[in-house]
Amino acid sequence: MLTITRPVLVKVRVTDSYKKSLAMELQQTAARLELELQQIELQTRKLQEFAKKNPGGAEAALAQLEQERQKRLDTRLKLLDKIKEVGKLENGSEVLQGKVESFVQVQVGDDWNRLMNAEIVIEDGKVAEIRGA
Template identity: 90%
Template structure:
């Protein structure tokens, strides 16, 4: 007999509470990004003023701030799309939340696929089901 680690998929069964919680979490992240975008805009305006007085001095920094701004805008769009998708989730369906590791004892003759197919199902933050051995 040998003890090994195996991946355990953690899934969430979709409920109205889960959808509300996930949408709220995504909205909070969007709000944080919007604050970061405001800060980037402020910094960009300051650099543009410097660039007017000394052309070329702030070009690299301005380009970097524009890249940062674009990254956040892209992330914001993806999050807004995810918020829309949350509303389309069907109650009772299962979505992957993550993966953890567990120990399992293996011995000659064990069904490898059965050993490696462990899942934990959560409903409203509580373990509702453990699948696999």
């Protein structure tokens, strides 16, 4: 007999409370991104004023700020798309939340596929089901 680690998928069973909390979490992240975008805009204006008084040298910093701004805009758009998709999730369906690892004992003759296909299903913050244990 041998003890090994195996991946265990963690899934969430969709409920109204899950959709509500997920949408709230995504909205909070989008709001944080909005604050970061405002901060970048302020830094950009300050740097542009500095560049007017001191020509040369600010272009690289301005380009970096623009890259950061664009990255956050792209992320915000993806978050808004995810928020829309949360409403489309059907109650009772399962969505992948992550992966953890567990120990399992293996011995000659074990069904490898059964050993390696372990899942935990969470519903409203509680373990609702363990599959393939």
